[in-house]
Amino acid sequence: MPNILIADDHDLVRDTIAAYLNARDEFATFTASDLGGALKQMTGMDGIDLIILDYNMPGMNGLKGLEETRKAYPATKVILMSGVANRETANGAMARGADGFIPKSLTAGAMINAINLVLSGERYFPFEFSDPELPVSDKPEFVSLTSREMQTLEQLCIGLTNKEIARALGIQEVTVKLHVKNLLAKLGVSNRTQAALMAKQAQVF
Amino acid sequence: MPNILIADDHDLVRDTIAAYLNARDEFATFTASDLGGALKQMTGMDGIDLIILDYNMPGMNGLKGLEETRKAYPATKVILMSGVANRETANGAMARGADGFIPKSLTAGAMINAINLVLSGERYFPFEFSDPELPVSDKPEFVSLTSREMQTLEQLCIGLTNKEIARALGIQEVTVKLHVKNLLAKLGVSNRTQAALMAKQAQVF
DNA sequence: AGTGGGCCTACCCGTTGGTATAGTGGGCTA
């Protein structure tokens, strides 16, 4: 039976989560109200399989607390939990080695599954936090591009000059300039850098 | 008890997964060996909660089969499964409305958790398929940049011209040119577009 | 006191980028 340590300074949140997990008879739970207390509790016993850290909690100061925890107990799975979850912190947490991220908007059932997933060795990351939606490639701005303009844009996205694009496409530089001018207008931007950035952003290439 | 339909043309894979799920007494499973068979089976009964589609299977041709399935049964959760899983197909599947993606490299336990997660309304996407690692921001090329060069690069990444950057930073355009020239050299690129692309790629901003 | 690095400015140079105008030819459709 996996041991789970829940660290959150909000008594209500912490205790209800603990109670909910306990009720399932699958987990043994322990609690702490700040990072210091959580780490101290872990020294006493070495059987903690998973620790759930609240992002806003004394001792955490940002993601530093997460890093500390990971360094001190590399074998223990760590899930970061946050109510004010924005994409940056979620990504940052995963980048710093968290095994999972659970926003407080998650349903209780989904949380259980996320926990099980992490305990089984996978990492859990809510899909809606994965970078924007991808299928924006066919936004109106892009569908209006002709095939040649698309090819030009593609080369633009590698940072090529007009001359290089001309060579790559086997046409004259003046023609490339034409295509570039037209695609800039269609995309509503004022220079090639913005066009490249926009195309990358929209995941066109 | 959720009804799960497993569609895979490999008999061994399909049947073992079905057996594994059945053994847990949490799910009722049904099977099909191609997309046509799966869709036909769903017309007969309307209680399928989740369908697991193999990516390489007669009738699927790419992600078209996924789209068909979603259109025909919008209420049914769909998980795409693939052994030859590359990032593109995984992303493409999610972009086309799949509720989950499971590579065959997943352990059986993790698969169960993924299925439960999807059934509880969340979407499951293996973290290792999320775009690269983010914390590459402190690559050697970038740490060597001075603070002013960093600020210049930041403006560059919005697609501003030298003149606009000068206004934004409150310095002369000539000075901006200097910073740009230096940061291009340090980043090892030959124009501003490449610099912006590289910075975006490395998630510096 | 001297040295070096970061920052700012200046002037000059050649190249590249962006815009305008104009003309050719191919393909598609009314």
Added chain:
DNA sequence: TAGCCCACTATACCAACGGGTAGGCCCACT
């Protein structure tokens, strides 16, 4: 067949960019 859109080419102009050289200022380090 006339009209339209697209691709391509051409000439020309001005703005923006990339690179070089050189000088002054400030601050930290030796």
